[in-house]
Amino acid sequence: MIQLRKYPFPYVAALAICSDPDSTRNMEDYVRFHDWLEEMPTASGRGLHISDGLFLKSRSLVSFLDESLQLDARVADMVRAGRVDTIHSFAELDEEESGAPALTQALDALSAQGIKVDIWSNHSRSRFSMFTGEGDAPGSRYYHASQLAKFGIRFLWFAGFTPIWGQDIRVQPAQLLEILQHPCGMEPLVVRSCLGIIGKLVLARVSSRYSTYRGNRLLCPVIARDGTRFWSFMRHGARLGRNDRFIHLAEILSASRLDQLIRRQAATIVYTHFGKSDGDCAITNREAVMETFSALAGQTNSIWVCPTSCLLRYVVSRDHLDWTVDQRSAVLTIRGISDPVSGYRQATARDLEGITLSSHRGDIRIVVPAGMRVERSNQGNQFHYLLKEDEVAVPVDSRGIQIQSLEQSS
Numbered sequence: 001m002i003q004l005r006k007y008p009f010p011y012v013a014a015l016a017i018c019s020d021p022d023s024t025r026n027m028e029d030y031v032r033f034h035d036w037l038e039e040m041p042t043a044s045g046r047g048l049h050i051s052d053g054l055f056l057k058s059r060s061l062v063s064f065l066d067e068s069l070q071l072d073a074r075v076a077d078m079v080r081a082g083r084v085d086t087i088h089s090f091a092e093l094d095e096e097e098s099g100a101p102a103l104t105q106a107l108d109a110l111s112a113q114g115i116k117v118d119i120w121s122n123h124s125r126s127r128f129s130m131f132t133g134e135g136d137a138p139g140s141r142y143y144h145a146s147q148l149a150k151f152g153i154r155f156l157w158f159a160g161f162t163p164i165w166g167q168d169i170r171v172q173p174a175q176l177l178e179i180l181q182h183p184c185g186m187e188p189l190v191v192r193s194c195l196g197i198i199g200k201l202v203l204a205r206v207s208s209r210y211s212t213y214r215g216n217r218l219l220c221p222v223i224a225r226d227g228t229r230f231w232s233f234m235r236h237g238a239r240l241g242r243n244d245r246f247i248h249l250a251e252i253l254s255a256s257r258l259d260q261l262i263r264r265q266a267a268t269i270v271y272t273h274f275g276k277s278d279g280d281c282a283i284t285n286r287e288a289v290m291e292t293f294s295a296l297a298g299q300t301n302s303i304w305v306c307p308t309s310c311l312l313r314y315v316v317s318r319d320h321l322d323w324t325v326d327q328r329s330a331v332l333t334i335r336g337i338s339d340p341v342s343g344y345r346q347a348t349a350r351d352l353e354g355i356t357l358s359s360h361r362g363d364i365r366i367v368v369p370a371g372m373r374v375e376r377s378n379q380g381n382q383f384h385y386l387l388k389e390d391e392v393a394v395p396v397d398s399r400g401i402q403i404q405s406l407e408q409s410s
C-alpha cells in the first residue's frame with residue numbers, strides 16, 4: 001500500500017506568511033529583514049524561508065519597478081531565491097488612473113527581464129480588483145484579467161479572510177470557539193466575526209460568491225467574469241485592516257497556536273503587513289524580529305515554513321496528482337497534474353517539489369521528471385519517498401526506471 005503524504009516528509013503541518021508591502025519604508029529595510037529571517041537559528045537548521053510581496057510599480061514605495069520601469073537588482077535576486085513571489089497591484093492611486101495599458105506595460109517589462117511570479121494580491125479599494133472591481137470586466141479601462149494569466153499569475157487573493165486557525169482540514173467546532181478568544185482581541189467584533197464565518201461556510205455550499213470558504217480549504221478554482229480561470233486563496237486574519245501589523249505576529253505565531261496547527265495537521269497562510277511598525281516593534285529592530293519569530297523557528301522540524309507560492313503549488317499538485325503503481329514490479333510512475341484551473345499537464349520538477357509517498361516497502365522505484373531526485377527515509381516500519389528538485393538529472397533505463405540507487409537520508 002502506497003500513500004500520498006499530506007505534507008512533505010517530515011512535516012505534519014504547513015505555514016506561509018503573505019504580507020502586503022504597504023508601509024514598508026524602503027528596500028534596504030525590506031532586504032535586511034529577509035536576510036535576518038534566512039539567518040535565523042531554527043530547529044531544522046535551515047533559516048526561515050518566508051516569501052513576501054511588492055507593489056508592481058511605484059515612485060516611492062517598495063516595488064518591482066520604478067517609475068521608468070527599471071527593475072531593482074535586489075528584487076531580481078530575491079525573486080530568483082524564492083523570497084518575493086507576490087505582486088500587490090499598483091501602489092499609487094494616480095498610477096491606476098492610467099488604466100490597464102500601463103499595467104500591461106509594467107508586466108511586459110518584468111517578463112522581458114525574466115521575472116515570473118505566481119501570485120497576484122489586490123491592493124485595497126483598487127478599481128483594478130477582480131471580482132469586486134473592474135479588473136475582470138471586459139470593456140473596462142481597468143480590465144486586465146487575461147493579461148495576468150498571460151504573464152503567468154496562477155493564484156489570486158481578492159480579500160478572502162478566514163479567522164479560523166488552520167485550513168486544509170474540515171472545520172472543527174473548537175476552531176469556531178477559538179474565534180471568540182482571538183489572541184489579538186477583536187472585542188466587539190468577535191461575535192459578528194464568528195457568525196460571519198459560520199454564515200460564509202454555510203453559504204459556500206450553495207453560492208459561488210463564497211466558494212473560497214468551501215470546506216475550509218486553502219484555495220479553490222475561480223472563474224473571473226471574463227472567463228479567465230485562477231486559483232483563489234484564503235489568508236488567515238481577522239479582517240481587512242485588523243490585527244495586520246508586525247506587532248500582532250508574535251501572538252499569531254505563539255507557541256501554543258503553533259502546537260494547535262501541528263495537532264490539527266493543518267496549513268495556514270497568515271495575513272500581515274511586515275512594514276507596519278509600532279515603536280520598537282519594527283522589522284528594522286533585529287531583536288524584535290528574532291523574538292517575533294522565535295516560536296516558529298523552534299517548530300521548523302514539524303511545520304513546513306515555506307513561501308506562499310510553494311505551499312499553493314504543492315497543495316494543487318498533491319490534490320490533483322495523477323500517478324499509477326505497478327504493485328508487482330514496485331514501480332510508481334507520476335504522470336501529471338489534472339489541474340482544474342489550467343487543465344491536464346505533464347508534471348514538472350517545480351510541481352512535484354515536496355511530494356512524498358509513503359509505504360512499508362523500501363524497494364519502490366519512482367519515475368520522476370528530469371531535474372528531480374527521490375530521497376528515501378525510514379521512520380519505524382514506514383519508508384518515505386520525498387521528491388526534490390535537483391540540478392543533476394537522474395539517469396533512467398529504457399523502461400524509464402531510475403538506474404542510480406536511492407539516496408538514503410537519516
Ligand SMILES: [Zn+2]
Nearest residue numbers: 020022123124
Ligand atoms: Zn495594500
